[in-house]
Amino acid sequence: MILIGLFDSPFTRRVAIALALAGHAFEHRAWSVGADFDRIREYSPLGRVPVLVLDDGEVLTESSAILDWLEHEHPQLGLLPATGAARREALRLIGLASGAADRGVAMVLERIFHRPEARSEAFLARGAVQVEGALAALDAARAARAGRWLVGEAMTLADITVACYATYLKDAVPADLSRWPALAAFVARCEALDVFRRHYAPFYVPKPKGAQA
Structure with a gap:
């Protein structure tokens, strides 16, 4: 494989x-x-x-x-709950994190491929609103949970996705996760796990178009 x-x-x-x-x-x-x-x-x-x-x-x-x-x-x-409200909640959280990551990628590409004078500041501002809205919703979901994980009593794909995508947004956009303390604490705990540490690479930031050598 x-x-x-x-x-x-x-x-x-x-x-x-x-x-x-x-x-x-x-x-x-x-x-x-x-x-x-x-x-x-x-x-x-x-x-x-x-x-x-x-x-x-x-x-x-x-x-x-x-x-x-x-x-x-x-x-x-049990990557995802089989049915019912738990599965819907896991998919909701995955959707929020995925949407935020997609916006983050688009923002990074805008900065890389367009010279500063050609970038759409309106596009970047709209992306920031979308990313921050998703992170705030994920923070609220984490704060509302007393358990260790986002859904149920074991790690699911929701936990993996939220942690990986939030770390990407922190590294690449960058997004200041300290603004969302419940989410930040959750992500830090996931990132401390061996399986997360073994499958991590720092985000490579290409030099933006038009930047000085």
């Missing part, structure tokens, strides 16, 4: 953590969508990560599709 993508990608990272929790050993190819675009496209025509190549050669792309496969392969893991 081969997992393609850098661990500074929150999408690749959440897949790696889930695979590790499921006991799947994998070869990690730390390929960048910038430097290794053509190599990635040999497996995925979009040239995006993560990409998971199964032992039989089948190729899975997009983290949600990979994790859907993993959930069905290992239902005993």
Whole structure:
């Protein structure tokens, strides 16, 4: 099994953590969508990560599709609650974190590919509102929970996703998680776990277009 993508990608990272929790050993190819675009496209025509190549050669792309496969392969893991309000809440939290991460990626790309005078400040401001709104909602959800995890009594994909995506936003946007203390404390506790530490890479910040050498 081969997992393609850098661990500074929150999408690749959440897949790696889930695979590790499921006991799947994998070869990690730390390929960048910038430097290794053509190599990635040999497996995925979009040239995006993560990409998971199964032992039989089948190729899975997009983290949600990979994790859907993993959930069905290992239902005993309880990656998501099976039914009902708990499942809806887990999906709600995943949706909030995913939307915020998508906005964060768009903001980073705006800064990288556009010279300062060509950037849309309105676009960046709108993205900041979206990111901060999602983080505030995640903070409220965490503050309302007395238990260790976001949903139920065991780690689920909601916990993995929220922690990975919040860390990405902290590193890449950057978002000051201290503004949302319940969320910040939760993320710090997850990031202290060995499985999170083993599948982490600092976010690489490319030099923005137009920056001085």
